[in-house]
Amino acid sequence: MMCLLVTSLVCAGCKKGFLDRNPQGKYTSDTYPYPSGTGPYDTYLFAIYAELRSFNVHSQAFICATGIRSDDGDKGSTPSDGGADAIDMDNFPVQPNNIFVNTLWVGYYNLINKANIAISQIRNSNSNTVNASEEIKKQSEGEARFLRAYGYFMLVRLFGRVPLIDQVFDDPAAQSNVPQSSPELIYAFIEEDLKFAAQHLPLTWDAEKFPGRLTKGAANGLLAKVYLTQKKWAQAMATADLVMKSGQYNLNTPYDKIFTEEGENSSESVFEVQATASFVTPTANGVQYASIMGVRGTGNWDMGWGWYTPSRNLDTSYEAGDPRRRRTILYTTGDSAISLYGEILPAGLPNLMYNHKVLTSPVMRRTVGSLSGNWMNIRILRYADVVLMYAEAANELGGAANIAAARTALNTVRTRARGGNNSILPDITTDNQAELREAIRRERRAELAMEHDRFFDLVRWGIAEQTLHAVGKTNFRNDRDVLLPIPRTQIDLSKNVLTQNPGYPN
Structure with a gap:
């Protein structure tokens, strides 16, 4: 059985709820082996949650692929920092031997492998030795399948054709020889995992014991984005609507508070990677993102x-x-x-x-004794994103009723953004589908800027090449750069079972 560190985070004077909290992936002396209301599979589940904080999953390579490739930002730092691998992420093309490409591949398959281990343990556990109800087993499997689906959603958007691995291999080397599946098959697999998760995950958890633990809303929210990416407008609208009508989320958190430490796990949060730190433990339970x-x-x-x-x-x-x-x-x-x-x-x-x-806040820097910001959570899916997905899907479906619904949803996001100042950001009033489409796209950029969706939005809207060329990234080619190359290292490990994406050298 995997071992998890048993820690007790102590931080005198820290505000309860954002620093003095238990990160996923760690037990504390008060909750070991598991607190009331959860189950015996947490050893495996928390190992997957912990992988979300991995450097390979949500740090340097993630920022390069989801942000630096877009028109929202540039590599920054100094011109030579990061070398050719970083420069290529900014200016294209990315080479098959780029270190960040292999990092992402390894990181998300590590996440998937840990999810597969958890699913195997849950499905094959002996009722004589593991005391768990069928409800707890389904709930636990739902958590693991959500995280597996998230890993595959990242991979399919980054690489397109990827190996579909849904089992634990006795011989780890054999995993390298699994051929790629089509994006259509990967998306179908993701949908099934998320539907299962949405059916069996709870609406809420005890916020003190399990801040940020996965919920039905998180599963439906991610599923809505999966549908939206495939232009399945009716499914995207209906699934986003489930989140909006769940009563668990709202736009009440002021925009300037969402990204602070106190704004973590607010009513805006649908899926958020948990991190924490203390003066005693400044980095081990954190993530190198901020x-x-x-x-x-x-x-x-x-x-x-x-x-x-x-x-x-x-x-x-x-x-x-x-x-x-x-x-x-x-x-x-x-x-x-x-x-x-x-x-x-x-x-x-x-x-x-x-x-x-x-x-980060100056108070937290002093409290933790660090400037690193390792304690900052990562907002992967926010409620405003779900509302804008609903608006986009409704508008694309068309018809007077849907366009009106899309406009109403869009304006709720603008209302929060204006913060009570009615002289700015007036409501959108058009009932023209094309005009409303552009308004929704502009709103997504303003609302979600410097987060993790802009590049993927440009690709799914089919405007990546023209948009990136307009900001000087003229090496971008639509027939090549919407996907990253398959890592050369992985092709070699597979003995050429894996094949390269179009436009890239073998």
Whole structure:
């Protein structure tokens, strides 16, 4: 049986609910072997949750692939930092021997493998030795299948054709020889996993014991995005509507609070990677996400690598007065060079702008005794995203009723964004489908900027090439760069069972 570290995080004076919390993947002395209301499979489930914090899953390579490739941001840092592999992620094409490509492949298959281990243990457990009701078994399998589906959703969007592995191999080397399946087959598999998860996961968990643990809403929210990616508009609209009518989420959290430590696991959160830190344990239970995008400076501003900096195109794309611009972009020059915490940025930083959404609070930096931000959660799926998915799907279905529903949903996001200032971000009033489509797309960019959807949105809208060429990324080719190359390392390990994506050298 896998061993999990038993820790008890102690942090005097920390605010309950965002620092003094139990990260997924760890037991504490109070909850070992498992607290009331969960089950005996948590050893395996928490191992999958812990993998979400892996450097290979949600750190440098993830930021490169989901952010730096888009028009929202650039590599940032210094010109040579990261070498050719990083530069190619920004400017295209990415080579099959790019280190970040193999990192992503290994990271998401590690996540999938741990999910398969959990599913195998749950399905094959002996009722004489494991005391678990059928309900707990289904619930536990639902968690594992959600996380497996998430791994495959990332892989299919990144690589297209990938091996479909749904079992635990006695010989790990044999896994390298599984041929690729079509994207259609992968998407069908993802849908089935998420439908199962949505059926068996609870609506809520005890927020004190299990902050951020997967729910029915998370499964339906991710499933809606899977449908949207495939242009299955009716299914996407209906599934997003299930989340919206669940009563578990709302847009009440102010936009400027969502990305703070206190905004973690708020009513905006649908799927959020959990991380934590203390003065005693500053990094082991965290994730190296915020620090990679943190301000690259010296002294108190030596917060990170300065990767994925907002682009000038993003800066100028906001509507006049949109408060999300200043909450998303941390400026380093002029009168705007001040953080949401009132900190004035020093002169001479290597980049003109940084991602304001990952800036940590001064209180937390002092409490943890670190500038790294390893304790910051990652917002993978927010409620506003679900509402905008509903709006997009409804509008694409067309018809007066659906277009009206799409417009109403869109305007709820704009209402929250304007923060009570009715002189900005007026309601969208058009009933023209094409005009509303463009309004929804603009809103997605403004609402979700510097997060993880922009590149995938451009690809599924079919406008990646024209958009990226317009911001100077003219090496991008639609017949090649919508997908990453299959890693050369993996092709070699498979003895050429795996084949390369179109447009890339073998």
